[in-house]
Amino acid sequence: MRKDVKKARVLTIRRLTRHIGKLKSKKGSEDSKLKNQKRVERLIEEIHAMKVMPSLVNLILETVIFRTKSFVCFLQLHY
Secondary structure (H helix, E strand, C coil): CHHHHHHHHHHHHHHHHHHHHHHHHCCCCHHHHHHHHHHHHHHHHHHHHHHHCCCHHHHHHHHHHHCCCCHHHHHHHHC
């Protein structure tokens, strides 16, 4: 199960990276460019958070196996 969680983490980071590239290449008005830039910044912060927390894998497995709380509640309690 640990391998699956690590693989999901890597695939999520790759997906977010592709999404960032698409948002950066979009054209449009100044308002839409500003909106896209804010989204890019949030996605970059999310990627950095995922890379900084390698112990998150253990916490996710612990939550999945031993508790029935939702993942959102888990993140609110621990981060």
